[in-house]
Amino acid sequence: MLLCGALWLxxxxxxxxxxxxxxxxxxxxxxxWLPGHRLFANLHHILFEGLPSAIPVWRMLLNSLLMxxxxxxxxxxxxxxxxxxxxxxxxxxxxxxxxxIFVTLMLPVEVRFFPTYRIAADLHLLNxxxxxxxxxxxxxxxxxxxxxxxxxxxxxxxxxxxLDGAGPMRFFFDMALPLSRTNIxxxxxLEFVYGWNQYLWPLLTTTHPGYETVVMGMQGxxxxxxxxxxxxxxQVMTVALLALVPPVLVVLMxxxxxxxxxxxxxx
Numbered sequence: 001m002l003l004c005g006a007l008w009l010x011x012x013x014x015x016x017x018x019x020x021x022x023x024x025x026x027x028x029x030x031x032x033w034l035p036g037h038r039l040f041a042n043l044h045h046i047l048f049e050g051l052p053s054a055i056p057v058w059r060m061l062l063n064s065l066l067m068x069x070x071x072x073x074x075x076x077x078x079x080x081x082x083x084x085x086x087x088x089x090x091x092x093x094x095x096x097x098x099x100x101i102f103v104t105l106m107l108p109v110e111v112r113f114f115p116t117y118r119i120a121a122d123l124h125l126l127n128x129x130x131x132x133x134x135x136x137x138x139x140x141x142x143x144x145x146x147x148x149x150x151x152x153x154x155x156x157x158x159x160x161x162x163l164d165g166a167g168p169m170r171f172f173f174d175m176a177l178p179l180s181r182t183n184i185x186x187x188x189x190l191e192f193v194y195g196w197n198q199y200l201w202p203l204l205t206t207t208h209p210g211y212e213t214v215v216m217g218m219q220g221x222x223x224x225x226x227x228x229x230x231x232x233x234x235q236v237m238t239v240a241l242l243a244l245v246p247p248v249l250v251v252l253m254x255x256x257x258x259x260x261x262x263x264x265x266x267x
Contacts, residue, residue, distance in 0.1 A: 019237035071195030074137030083146030185257040
């Protein structure tokens with residue numbers, strides 16, 4: 001049953017690979033279920049030549065990469081510092097600040113888009129990388145998870161660090177941050193995929209084609225492909241495969257960190 005479910009989920013990817021490996025005319029009749037021999041030719045064409053009336057795919061991929069990295073790194077830095085301050089610093093309104101952050105988890109993302117857009121527009125952040133990244137770098141989920149992790153650290157560890165003369169930031173960099181590597185790796189993967197797959201926010205904040213991401217630009221690629229006498233669906237599927245590669249690579253590269261972190265935790 002599990003194998004059948006996995007095959008069903010992988011079927012669209014296989015269809016995209018097959019379509020991307022054929023000529024456009026091969027897809028007009030019955031769909032060829034076996035891969036062709038034009039995959040690398042189509043990849044070269046779509047990356048370096050592109051389609052008329054569509055911005056270069058390499059530019060869309062670069063925009064998506066910058067946005068995903070900016071969002072994921074920004075979320076991690078802000079969330080881990082916020083959680084550390086809430087757990088280890090005593091200041092008035094500490095728990096109120098935490099619960100205000102926590103309450104935002106109950107709000108749908110779409111509810112926050114309009115006021116966030118107004119703020120971005122007032123700050124002249126539209127049609128810029130800052131406008132794509134900065135409004136999305138706060139994460140209540142990551143802050144909550146880091147807080148829960150920091151609360152599990154033994155108080156004896158904190159007391160021993162104080163006896164050794166370690167200040168708050170030294171304890172953070174020498175103890176809390178290294179012990180959080182598994183959480184950081186897991187959240188980086190989640191936030192990178194979240195940033196890469198953003199569609200609605202780039203659609204709202206960018207009107208200049210130079211800032212289109214690959215997920216947002218797929219509609220333009222489809223429109224350009226349909227402008228030919230023979231619809232270039234092989235090129236569309238090639239772009240879809242290129243959009244799939246970076247998140248998959250991030251997951252595969254971070255998998256070793258997951259395993260190492262879990263092994264060290266169990267020791």
